[in-house]
Amino acid sequence: MTTTTIPEVVVLRLPLYVRVLAALEGRGQGVVSSQELGTLLHATPAQIRKDLSYFGRFGKQGRGYQVSNLLKELRHIMGIDREWSVVLVGVGQLGSAILTYGGFAPQGFNILAAFDADPSKHGAAIGNVLVQDIAQIKSEAQRLGVHIGIVAVPVSHCQRVVDLLVDCGIRAILNYAPYQPTTPPGVWVRDIDPVVALQSMTYHLKTAEDQW
Amino acid sequence: MTTTTIPEVVVLRLPLYVRVLAALEGRGQGVVSSQELGTLLHATPAQIRKDLSYFGRFGKQGRGYQVSNLLKELRHIMGIDREWSVVLVGVGQLGSAILTYGGFAPQGFNILAAFDADPSKHGAAIGNVLVQDIAQIKSEAQRLGVHIGIVAVPVSHCQRVVDLLVDCGIRAILNYAPYQPTTPPGVWVRDIDPVVALQSMTYHLKTAEDQW
Structure with a gap:
């Protein structure tokens, strides 16, 4: 090592x-x-x-x-031979899909809490996780010892939510918004961006077309 | 060129x-x-x-x-200065989120049709797209001149759906199932796998912890 x-x-x-x-x-x-x-x-x-x-x-x-x-x-x-504690911010359609996705927990990524700014969503249970008021995130993240945050909010809210997660002491962020947030040194962000993936295939489609 | x-x-x-x-x-x-x-x-x-x-x-x-x-x-x-025609297979929670996601069309990726095996979903309109019987996909894909397929089905159905898309003449596949389908030469697949993204951050989290 x-x-x-x-x-x-x-x-x-x-x-x-x-x-x-x-x-x-x-x-x-x-x-x-x-x-x-x-x-x-x-x-x-x-x-x-x-x-x-x-x-x-x-x-x-x-x-x-x-x-x-x-x-x-x-x-x-x-560090994937152990468990990691995760919170989600943004419980829209994408956030709900993330909460019910079965692929995280078997790999040691446990989503322990979800947060949204919309009061009508508070108290809902989605995929065994309770949706809470975003105002509670700091105390909850610290109580739960959270390591990782997942951001599933619109582009316009992305930077603010990332700042909030960093303020909670979270140092690894999985970002689903098509926006590159800025973060201080020592914080890692990975983007899940399907458009980037699509754009890396159109080169091949176009090249194949050009050759016909 | x-x-x-x-x-x-x-x-x-x-x-x-x-x-x-x-x-x-x-x-x-x-x-x-x-x-x-x-x-x-x-x-x-x-x-x-x-x-x-x-x-x-x-x-x-x-x-x-x-x-x-x-x-x-x-x-x-x-090839991203033009429009591409896209179909989606699998209209569960993830598929619905994809259909209502606003990020594809402005980049030239137009989801024209969606397919599901579940009859209770047929005829539903989600994000301006009609959900159709998967049995219709070949004729519809050819009628619409589709270039790209998005796969949002469970792991157990992934290979079968990918085979079906290839059979429709589709040569670029965006795969949301955490499974690597096999495809013939000349077909490109990109995986959207949040677990892989998370696993590339835990190295840093662990390293930072080890150094404290």
Whole structure:
């Protein structure tokens, strides 16, 4: 384990390593080469070796990586072998869908509370979570020991809500608004933006059309 | 314009170039250096120059890039200076949120039809889109000239729905199910997976905790 700075692009790739390794483990594969990992992750073997070298010496020269061991180590390094407490802000249609989405809890992300500014929503229970007044967020976040905030509010409210989460001591924010909020150093934001994903496919559609 | 193969990592970065350039144009900036673009995109100036060199000669040595010109060219290269026809499959809570989300149409992505297997949903109008029987998708997709499919069904249905979209001639799929469907060559899939985004932040949270 090391405290040197890991390039953010490497950090962003780690979940994909875990996903691929979990699939390999699931089908009983014991060892994987950097070549095979490269194919699965659309990277060169040299890139794979370089990525993993940031975290220690996993592979033996010419022998590949032990799948289960590498997976377990990466999970630990990434902090995903434990539980994290999450709050949601914004209980519109998107927020409701997030609260009822079954994919977070099995991965250790527990949404413990939800907040909205609209009084008509307060007291509602959605997916086992109680919707509370946004005015309560600071005391609740501190009482619950919250690590992560999910923002599902309109663009016009995004920055204000992010500021509020930061003020609550939250340092990791998953942002569904198509807006890049500014945050102080030491706070991480990831954007879920379907338009960006669509725009990275139209290049291929257009290129294919141009070639016909 | 070129038909050489552009590395997929570069294609994935293009929407971020567009977003950053649009913000620069919005505040009236005429010229941008590879240094400044690198700072905004968390990449080295050399990486920026290499990325853009795939698409032609945009910058003049030592003079930087013309913001408006580069933005316009990239939009054209990416095929986002035009309209694309989209269908959605799966009109649960997530699908409904997608249909009422206001961010697609202004970027040229027009959701023209939605499909679900549940008869109780057929005929409903959500966000100006009519929900139709999934059995109609092939004829409707061909009638509407659809380019892109959005998948918002449970994991257990994901592969079957993706196969159906491919069978409709659709070659770009935005997948919200936390499952990697297999597709034939020439079909592109992008996953919207909030768990992957969360997992790329816990590394930082954990590292910060470890250092205290």
